[in-house]
Amino acid sequence: MTIKNVCILGAGTLGTRVALQSALSGYKxxxxxxxxxxxxxxxKVMEKIVHQLAKSANLxxxxxxxxxxxxxxxxxxxxxxxxxxxxxxxxxxDYAVKxxxxxxxxxxxxxxxxxxxxxxxxxxxxxxxxxxxxEKFCALHFHDVFYSKVVDIMPHTGTDSDLIPxxxxxxxxxxxxxxxxxxxxxxxxxxxxxxxxxxxxGKLITNHVGSIEDIDRxxxxxxxxxxxxxxxxxSIGLDTAWHVxxxxxxxxxxxxxxxxxxxxxxxxxxxxxxxxxxxxxxxAYRSKGFIE
Amino acid sequence: MTIKNVCILGAGTLGTRVALQSALSGYKxxxxxxxxxxxxxxxKVMEKIVHQLAKSANLxxxxxxxxxxxxxxxxxxxxxxxxxxxxxxxxxxDYAVKxxxxxxxxxxxxxxxxxxxxxxxxxxxxxxxxxxxxEKFCALHFHDVFYSKVVDIMPHTGTDSDLIPxxxxxxxxxxxxxxxxxxxxxxxxxxxxxxxxxxxxGKLITNHVGSIEDIDRxxxxxxxxxxxxxxxxxSIGLDTAWHVxxxxxxxxxxxxxxxxxxxxxxxxxxxxxxxxxxxxxxxAYRSKGFIE
Numbered sequence: 374m375t376i377k378n379v380c381i382l383g384a385g386t387l388g389t390r391v392a393l394q395s396a397l398s399g400y401k402x403x404x405x406x407x408x409x410x411x412x413x414x415x416x417k418v419m420e421k422i423v424h425q426l427a428k429s430a431n432l433x434x435x436x437x438x439x440x441x442x443x444x445x446x447x448x449x450x451x452x453x454x455x456x457x458x459x460x461x462x463x464x465x466x467d468y469a470v471k472x473x474x475x476x477x478x479x480x481x482x483x484x485x486x487x488x489x490x491x492x493x494x495x496x497x498x499x500x501x502x503x504x505x506x507x508e509k510f511c512a513l514h515f516h517d518v519f520y521s522k523v524v525d526i527m528p529h530t531g532t533d534s535d536l537i538p539x540x541x542x543x544x545x546x547x548x549x550x551x552x553x554x555x556x557x558x559x560x561x562x563x564x565x566x567x568x569x570x571x572x573x574x575g576k577l578i579t580n581h582v583g584s585i586e587d588i589d590r591x592x593x594x595x596x597x598x599x600x601x602x603x604x605x606x607x608s609i610g611l612d613t614a615w616h617v618x619x620x621x622x623x624x625x626x627x628x629x630x631x632x633x634x635x636x637x638x639x640x641x642x643x644x645x646x647x648x649x650x651x652x653x654x655x656x657a658y659r660s661k662g663f664i665e
Numbered sequence: 666m667t668i669k670n671v672c673i674l675g676a677g678t679l680g681t682r683v684a685l686q687s688a689l690s691g692y693k694x695x696x697x698x699x700x701x702x703x704x705x706x707x708x709k710v711m712e713k714i715v716h717q718l719a720k721s722a723n724l725x726x727x728x729x730x731x732x733x734x735x736x737x738x739x740x741x742x743x744x745x746x747x748x749x750x751x752x753x754x755x756x757x758x759d760y761a762v763k764x765x766x767x768x769x770x771x772x773x774x775x776x777x778x779x780x781x782x783x784x785x786x787x788x789x790x791x792x793x794x795x796x797x798x799x800e801k802f803c804a805l806h807f808h809d810v811f812y813s814k815v816v817d818i819m820p821h822t823g824t825d826s827d828l829i830p831x832x833x834x835x836x837x838x839x840x841x842x843x844x845x846x847x848x849x850x851x852x853x854x855x856x857x858x859x860x861x862x863x864x865x866x867g868k869l870i871t872n873h874v875g876s877i878e879d880i881d882r883x884x885x886x887x888x889x890x891x892x893x894x895x896x897x898x899x900s901i902g903l904d905t906a907w908h909v910x911x912x913x914x915x916x917x918x919x920x921x922x923x924x925x926x927x928x929x930x931x932x933x934x935x936x937x938x939x940x941x942x943x944x945x946x947x948x949a950y951r952s953k954g955f956i957e
Binding site: 516521522523525545550552553554555556558561562563565566567568569570572573574576577580581582583584587588590591592594595596598602664665 | 808813814815817837842844845846847848850853854855857858859860861862864865866868869872873874875876879880882883884886887888890894956957
């Protein structure tokens, strides 16, 4: 089969980006959100991204804005999925919500539709049966589409193996680097490593081995990277980081979660609130003298 | 006090680099190795580095070669340490060898000398007493001096706190970024994080979650880095990686150590033997199509 029509479920941060990239890559795109205001906001974000891409990447602003005009924004499920070759679902990272969405779309999607979920920490096997077509169900997990261009393809044991090369090609057509996750693993591949290294940074801070700045400095200078673990946490959001860390039951994670909680309780959620471990828009780690 | 005379113990990879950078930064340098051949080799490596630096960094080859000419290479302990303001020890990473070296140099060094060890995985408290002057003893740990310009300053509980700012300044004078490790921690700061993320990569491979290439790809593309965990292991050396991993007693590390051992037993030690997870000098991860 050939994928032409892409249906995105959820017009949040990630759904917006996958929909935009799909439209820019020439697919016919519909994006569904239960909340019409989310769709309005999504369109604005797309326009903003197009203007940014027009500055740095190989894109004409007009072509990008035209692509956005071609996208169907809708709060009516049947309209979104009508002729979909593939669904990529990015609704709220909540079991009950995803269960409800997959039960509904499993009933109304055309027979040809491939079902993919963008879940960050849950597993495709948790929803495959609700869709009614577990063999057509697979995780297709984007990172942020425009900066970190990885797409994870992670089947559950019941996924038809013919889907894999098709999804690899689809990922490439969206200018992503496809990564095949051979079996279900929470956090796929990158997040497993990211969480391990962030956890080690957490242990260093809760054991008072080094300062936030010195821990970041070590990472940045050794790996020639623009930010260290605490800068990365600020960009992820300390509420999300707390949520993920507190769900791990080992002592080190619990200690680090308690540490993160003091920031969350103080309203310091990172870059998005203007303060986390650093203050924004000009965090210390971006200043000239930081790594000297 | 002012540091003018630097004495390096051990003319291996790291000792050679610290000695060279010290000479380039204007210090009077002596380098001691029990083996005269190691000193000869060290001088050759220094000349090679100077020619490389002359290509890319702000250094005149002649000035660099002159600096090398000023270095005293010796296999006589008393000659090396005669007027030393600071010792930085980079001898074999072996408890008995370091113990013997510190016992000897503690006896013959002038009273003014500051004692520092470059140990990678041991702790300054393990040797401080052998030197006879535990209050003057601190870890001063370089990474590779010319690419990863971090120097860790890690006291033990008996280190005189006045040493810390002095060692921070000394590190800066060698064009390094000083990182203060507030208390003893095996692996300092960076290696704790590095080992955690490498361990996570090991778990992914021994649990058959992804291929070596896909795991590296995930890391490289998400972090815009030139190599992933298995590329990094190849550059560290799989024998060293096996040595460190097998010393950790948890099940995941033991499984990963067994996996690394299959490469070590086959003589595939990484970049230095021409083969590890990748083949060199042109490993797949440096090829153009790898992250597409």
